[in-house]
Amino acid sequence: MHTGLTVGEFSRVTHLSIKTLRHYHEVGLLAPAAVDPGTGYRHYSLDQVPTAQVIVRLRNLDMPVADVKAVLAAEDVGTRNELIAAHLARLEDRLAQAQSAVESLRDLLARPAHAAAVEYRTVREQAAIGIRAVVDRQDVVSWWQGALGELHGFTRARGLRTTGPLGGLFASGLVQDERGDALVFVPVEGEVRPVGRIDAVVVPGAELAVAVHRGPLQTIDLTYGDLGTYAARHEIGVDGPLREFYLRGPLDGVDDDDWVTEVGWPIFRADG
Structure with a gap:
């Protein structure tokens, strides 16, 4: 035997x-x-x-x-297969993230040597509705998406007249300390009664250096890098929240490669 x-x-x-x-x-x-x-x-x-x-x-x-x-x-085939399927789904997510990172690196290596065009802009104080929160950096994208959708739905449901594009203000602490104040807003005409997370806000005016970012948020750091480099070289950067204007984005039903975001860096202007 x-x-x-x-x-x-x-x-x-x-x-x-x-x-x-x-x-x-x-x-x-x-x-x-x-x-x-x-x-x-x-x-x-x-x-x-x-x-x-x-x-x-x-x-x-x-x-x-x-x-x-x-x-x-696992006591049965169904339970066993569920466990394996869950792990395969996690692997597919990791693969998608890796592929995205590879594509981003290739885009960076193929990027033209010249930086994004920078323009100066004076932004006036604006009445708006907005959603404000203190957000962890790892959660900011999902929070941002939810806030955008909520503001868009509220604006349409109330028939509000917008006076400018959707925008966002982000404190430097979000990057430096991985946690900070964030505000997503849409300028509107007239008074609005606060409902839930949505409140009436006043978006402060600012002097900005502005560059246009085309494509997904995963690569927006390149545009911020161009603006920050420009401000440092010209010694015009000042403290203040970074600002974004969403000219075309997830609410427009287009691929993220077709998104258009204006990025604003706070500056001091001596040219009047």
């Missing part, structure tokens, strides 16, 4: 090194079928070969050990 495979034999059958098999035993992924109490020698059964093969494939997909354990312990 066959008593099982030694660790060396099981290693050859599964193409897993003895070191790896020892590790899988220690972390509770694949325990030997039997361990000799006298010698400590480990023996595996032939029935464990398919389990080892499943573990190899799941680990090759970077599935965490805890998740692999959950898959192996």
Whole structure:
């Protein structure tokens, strides 16, 4: 009667090194079928070969050990498949992020040496409706999207007349401290009663150096870099929130490659 495979034999059958098999035993992924109490020698059964093969494939997909354990312990096929599908979805998200990062790097390397065109602009104080919050940097994009949609829906539902494009004000702390004040607004005509997160606001005036960013927000740092470099070289930058105007964006039903955003950097102007 066959008593099982030694660790060396099981290693050859599964193409897993003895070191790896020892590790899988220690972390509770694949325990030997039997361990000799006298010698400590480990023996595996032939029935464990398919389990080892499943573990190899799941680990090759970077599935965490805890998740692999959950898959192996699943009592039914449906539960097992749900766990695997969830991990595959996470991998696809990571792949999409990696592809986006690769494309962004290629765009940067192919970018013309000249910076974005910069113009000076005096922005007057404006009455508006807005949503204001203190936001963590990692949450600012999702917060921004939600605020834009809420303001757009409110403006349409109330039949308000807008007097300018949707815009945003972002404190320097969002970048420097990874948390700071943010305001998304839309200039409107007339008085508006506050509802929920939406409040009447006054957007302060400012002197700005402005450049146009075309494309998704993932690459807007390049335009900010152009403006910041320009302001530093000309020694005209001042403290104050960074400003954006969304001339074409997610509410217009276009691809993010077709978005158009004006970026404003606060400056001191001595030309009157």
